[in-house]
Amino acid sequence: MLPITNQYGLFEVRFESIGGLGANIAGKMLAEAGLKYLNLNVASFSSYGSEKTGTPIKTFVRFSDPEVPIKINSPVENPHLLVIFHENLINALPVTLGCNENTIIIVNTKKSPSEIQDMLKIPTATIGTVDAIGISLEEKVKFNGILLGAISKAIGFIKPEHIKGIFEDIIGKKYPAVLEANFRAIERGYNEVKIEKVKEKKEYSFKPFAKPSNLIGYENQIIGGLVVNPGNSFSKDLSASRNGLIPVFNSQKCTSCGMCDIVCPDLCMVFIEENGQMIMKGIDYQYCKGCLKCVQICPVKALTEGVEAEYDVKSMTVKLFTEKDTAQNHR
Amino acid sequence: MAREQVYMVESGNELAALAASQINYHVMGYFPITPSTQIAEYLDELKADGKNTVNMIPADGEHGAAGICYGASTAGGRVLNATSANGLLYAIEQLPVQSHTRFPMVLNVVTRSVSGPLDIKCDHSDIMMVLNTGWLIIFAKNPQEVYDFNIIAPKIAEHKDVRLPIIVAYDGFFTSHQKKKVSVFKNDKDVKDFVGPFKADYTSIDVNNPLSIGCYMNEPDYINNHYQLAKVMEKAKDVIKEVFDEFEKFSGRKYNLVNSYMAEDADVIIYALGSSVDTIITAIDDLRKEGKKVGVVWPSVIRPLPKDQIYETVKKAKVIVALDRQDSYNDIGGNLSTELKAVLQEKGATNKVITRVYGLGGRELYIDEAKELFDLGFKAINESVKNYDYYGVVTGNKETKLPIGLKPLTLEMQDNGIEVEMVNGKLEVKNINLRKLTKQAKRFVPGHGACIGCGIFSGLNTFMRGLKGYVVVLFHTGCGMVVSTGYPYTSHRITYVHNLFQNGAATLSGIVEMYKEKQRRGEIPKDLDITFVMVTGDGGADIGMGPIVGTANRNHNLIILEYDNEGYMNTGNQLSYSTPLGHATSTSHVGEAQKGKRFHHKDTPQIMAGTHIPYIFTGSEAFPIDLIKKAAKAQWYANNMGTVYGKILSACPLNWRSEPKLGTKIVKAATDCNFFPLYEIEQGITTLTYDPEKAKSKINFEDWLTMMGKTKHLIDPENKEILEAAKKEIERRFRRLKIMSEHPEL
Numbered sequence A: 001m002l003p004i005t006n007q008y009g010l011f012e013v014r015f016e017s018i019g020g021l022g023a024n025i026a027g028k029m030l031a032e033a034g035l036k037y038l039n040l041n042v043a044s045f046s047s048y049g050s051e052k053t054g055t056p057i058k059t060f061v062r063f064s065d066p067e068v069p070i071k072i073n074s075p076v077e078n079p080h081l082l083v084i085f086h087e088n089l090i091n092a093l094p095v096t097l098g099c100n101e102n103t104i105i106i107v108n109t110k111k112s113p114s115e116i117q118d119m120l121k122i123p124t125a126t127i128g129t130v131d132a133i134g135i136s137l138e139e140k141v142k143f144n145g146i147l148l149g150a151i152s153k154a155i156g157f158i159k160p161e162h163i164k165g166i167f168e169d170i171i172g173k174k175y176p177a178v179l180e181a182n183f184r185a186i187e188r189g190y191n192e193v194k195i196e197k198v199k200e201k202k203e204y205s206f207k208p209f210a211k212p213s214n215l216i217g218y219e220n221q222i223i224g225g226l227v228v229n230p231g232n233s234f235s236k237d238l239s240a241s242r243n244g245l246i247p248v249f250n251s252q253k254c255t256s257c258g259m260c261d262i263v264c265p266d267l268c269m270v271f272i273e274e275n276g277q278m279i280m281k282g283i284d285y286q287y288c289k290g291c292l293k294c295v296q297i298c299p300v301k302a303l304t305e306g307v308e309a310e311y312d313v314k315s316m317t318v319k320l321f322t323e324k325d326t327a328q329n330h331r
Numbered sequence B: 001m002a003r004e005q006v007y008m009v010e011s012g013n014e015l016a017a018l019a020a021s022q023i024n025y026h027v028m029g030y031f032p033i034t035p036s037t038q039i040a041e042y043l044d045e046l047k048a049d050g051k052n053t054v055n056m057i058p059a060d061g062e063h064g065a066a067g068i069c070y071g072a073s074t075a076g077g078r079v080l081n082a083t084s085a086n087g088l089l090y091a092i093e094q095l096p097v098q099s100h101t102r103f104p105m106v107l108n109v110v111t112r113s114v115s116g117p118l119d120i121k122c123d124h125s126d127i128m129m130v131l132n133t134g135w136l137i138i139f140a141k142n143p144q145e146v147y148d149f150n151i152i153a154p155k156i157a158e159h160k161d162v163r164l165p166i167i168v169a170y171d172g173f174f175t176s177h178q179k180k181k182v183s184v185f186k187n188d189k190d191v192k193d194f195v196g197p198f199k200a201d202y203t204s205i206d207v208n209n210p211l212s213i214g215c216y217m218n219e220p221d222y223i224n225n226h227y228q229l230a231k232v233m234e235k236a237k238d239v240i241k242e243v244f245d246e247f248e249k250f251s252g253r254k255y256n257l258v259n260s261y262m263a264e265d266a267d268v269i270i271y272a273l274g275s276s277v278d279t280i281i282t283a284i285d286d287l288r289k290e291g292k293k294v295g296v297v298w299p300s301v302i303r304p305l306p307k308d309q310i311y312e313t314v315k316k317a318k319v320i321v322a323l324d325r326q327d328s329y330n331d332i333g334g335n336l337s338t339e340l341k342a343v344l345q346e347k348g349a350t351n352k353v354i355t356r357v358y359g360l361g362g363r364e365l366y367i368d369e370a371k372e373l374f375d376l377g378f379k380a381i382n383e384s385v386k387n388y389d390y391y392g393v394v395t396g397n398k399e400t401k402l403p404i405g406l407k408p409l410t411l412e413m414q415d416n417g418i419e420v421e422m423v424n425g426k427l428e429v430k431n432i433n434l435r436k437l438t439k440q441a442k443r444f445v446p447g448h449g450a451c452i453g454c455g456i457f458s459g460l461n462t463f464m465r466g467l468k469g470y471v472v473v474l475f476h477t478g479c480g481m482v483v484s485t486g487y488p489y490t491s492h493r494i495t496y497v498h499n500l501f502q503n504g505a506a507t508l509s510g511i512v513e514m515y516k517e518k519q520r521r522g523e524i525p526k527d528l529d530i531t532f533v534m535v536t537g538d539g540g541a542d543i544g545m546g547p548i549v550g551t552a553n554r555n556h557n558l559i560i561l562e563y564d565n566e567g568y569m570n571t572g573n574q575l576s577y578s579t580p581l582g583h584a585t586s587t588s589h590v591g592e593a594q595k596g597k598r599f600h601h602k603d604t605p606q607i608m609a610g611t612h613i614p615y616i617f618t619g620s621e622a623f624p625i626d627l628i629k630k631a632a633k634a635q636w637y638a639n640n641m642g643t644v645y646g647k648i649l650s651a652c653p654l655n656w657r658s659e660p661k662l663g664t665k666i667v668k669a670a671t672d673c674n675f676f677p678l679y680e681i682e683q684g685i686t687t688l689t690y691d692p693e694k695a696k697s698k699i700n701f702e703d704w705l706t707m708m709g710k711t712k713h714l715i716d717p718e719n720k721e722i723l724e725a726a727k728k729e730i731e732r733r734f735r736r737l738k739i740m741s742e743h744p745e746l
């Protein structure tokens, strides 16, 4: 029944996602569909420390034939199916580790499979792309139904009806409108995913799976787990947390009242002193998670809501910190 | 004949809850902690759906939870608890009391590392700490066993020849969160029949047979009480075997005190505990194909210690590689291998035992690593290898430094231009201008991992605007702490200390007093001014209320700042005492049989008012000038008169189920509907600093509730009673404040 399995008789799945996009629940639903409709052996779990929205998580699903027990508890190293829940993750994390030419890769993106191949920098693979963000905005649902629809198309053995059945079990009859919307999402994911065996590109190569390694070990960890470089999280890039919307700043309208600076949870606003006056200069999008609290508070509409894909965020970014603000503690 | 069963895909925690629901315990006393929290959550969800009637008591901490459970068990019913890591350690004092006074109950311990550096993932440092408490301990290695052992456990504990409390332990995340195909009993009644009724010999509520529980007992009697327990432990081995056999008939699944796979003829055996065993079995299947004689042995019971069975299953191996997921720092190994070595010594065996401490803090064990450990065992047959070492550590590159940071803030960068002056016994604050304040460098730095639209850092940052000069912060455990210090990063540009959230106020008291003492002794400059701020969530103000009140009573020079997001958000939205009546959380579900939280929100500022500290306030980012003004006053009072307490309301879009962009509006609405009045108590005098009516901003209570998913059900006519009760209470509290505000002496 399973199209392909590894030496342990397992068909293995890895989701690369961000907290809040529903990967954990999608993994459980996929596993449940396998058990309920195909009587497969299944396991699913996620590797997350905390369940904050916006932080990267991985979800793993394993299938095997009923007589083959699933014993492995460690993360999936060589996925048969890799699902990337948000295109922005591709540049942020080494998502393709352990993939090979047989891996099916599904990506939530507007881009085409071959464009995605270039972003992933892999020689070949079967790549499926689906605009889950667009569909989810239209149908007002989370990504999981859409992506599960696309998965079903790509792997074949789980049918869209199976996924619908599991949605019905979970959402139940209590919310018929929600259920209907998710059914449409599943169908649209199934129908709209573009799946292609992309052309081989010799300039790229597969990267083998690597256990999380760390340059900081017992020889150079400062005792007690202390961090002696204050504020070093400034070097992190949080842009993958955004869900497609950004605040857009219009300096012409701004009165530099300072309200946006009060409400911004991610401390992104850049104010600079000019001629003895503090002036709002713009936003450091490296940290902006796109909550739009600043848009809500701005009394003069100097901040408005925009669709990220329509802007060149890089060129709009005003840096909050420059090299002269930084320091390495050599203690 | 085995009873009817059905297949499901569930995690260990879901299954522990399902078993508990089927048994229908009388009472569960609990306090949330990852990764065991879900047990209470699922049990509550099942209760809301009318599947059980377990009386769920949210304690004020694990010490309290253990106390509730102890009390309930003396009253003669079935009692359940679940905890992990620091929670278990916080409860530990209660454990020997319960075992030595012989009241059975069931405690699920979902294993996790014990902090500091705070780590929430799996290892066995917590469970091994309680080996000496006199509780029975059975260890489940996968979700199926979690379910089965939760059905087996009360039957062992309550057995007339045992009468001891029991722990069902299993691995955090690997077992607690991994969803696997499992088989569960279709009918609750079958489970109830298997467990049978429990009739306690002695109870604390039997008025016809009064008794004294927990007498004062010294020598010569005390040692005999302990000897009784030691003998019962011995006896329990037979009882456990008996119950395992009975369970096999009932379920078709067989369990042993000690289990093995391919150990019979193995040259090298791995001796391990928990979820790693399955990975090791997979490695064995591979190695056996290569002709290597390898096997694995694992106990299902660690208290009592089934030493005969352990010896019998490992005795033929040339080398035993003992894997400890915890260390005892004795240069021998963790408890598992130290006890194995003791068993072998007692039996006169000469097998070589190699100990490896592995998998700490959630580090996974991969198949190739299990093979490497077997290879190590083969090597040890003829060569000498280290008896005790760690496996899976990283050396690190000495050249590598921590990610680069920012320059420390100078005094000047932290200035805010605000003036504070005491005029006729009241502080006056001047010169607050939001635009000018943007010049002050921020003490928090972006790059923290809070959810989209989280209100913690906007609220705290607004407060910080009112403080000038050097600040040292201490954070309690909670979202604010977890998201701002993921190693090797920190989002704090000033000095930050984390301590256990039941103890932060005490800890900061110690810091302040050392700072003052060093100043008195001239060891640090007398004119160095530091403002000390303790940041806690509303949950930290539950479990840590004792030390907070203690600190206030001692009146140390510090600020206690609570950001209230109405729940234990870091652990996944369990109710706190500050969660308002009727609000839905993961431990106050809304369903047919239950409609959200059952009691009113705690009025922490008024509790603090009873300590008569110089300054108390409430505030939020929705009223920034008001909050900054209060912060400036707080700094003055903390530095000149003593302890300050402040509460800021802070949006949690994830768990309030509200739109991230609406955070500021929702906290404003909470004030405008009188739920969250803005006021201060300055040297005993209460003043409302904002009156919605006077500001012509008053809104209906319902207008606030409709903004959040967690409260929408309260608008439903069928929940009118709860809505009215909540309204009545907030209006009563508001009127009381208003009257105090109008009275010159209150």
Ligand SMILES: Cc1ncc(C[n+]2csc(CCOP(=O)(O)OP(=O)(O)O)c2C)c(N)n1
Pocket: B031, B032, B033, B034, B062, B086, B087, B090, B476, B477, B478, B479, B480, B501, B502, B536, B537, B538, B539, B540, B541, B565, B567, B568, B569, B570, B571, B576
């Ligand atoms: C002794 C102990 N018990 C339980 C926990 C688990 N725990 C960590 S944070 C937290 C909730 C914190 O709630 P709150 O203080 O309101 O902060 P929030 O997460 O909501 O920001 C809990 C229960 C712990 N770390 N230690």
Ligand code: SF4
Pocket: A253, A254, A255, A256, A257, A258, A259, A260, A261, A280, A297, A298, A299, A300, A301, A302, A303
């Ligand atoms: S809130 Fe609007 S007007 Fe005020 S500083 Fe920000 S962008 Fe400018």
Ligand code: SF4
Pocket: A246, A247, A263, A264, A265, A266, A267, A268, A269, A283, A287, A288, A289, A290, A291, A292, A293, A294, A295
């Ligand atoms: S949307 Fe605005 S308020 Fe939200 S993180 Fe971005 S800049 Fe800050």
Ligand code: SF4
Pocket: A052, A053, B449, B450, B451, B452, B453, B454, B455, B456, B479, B483, B565, B569, B570, B651, B652, B653, B654, B655
């Ligand atoms: S769970 Fe709530 S309080 Fe915690 S980081 Fe997310 S939004 Fe903030």
Ligand SMILES: [Mg+2]
Pocket: B537, B538, B539, B563, B564, B565, B566, B567, B568, B569, B576
């Ligand atoms: Mg809280």
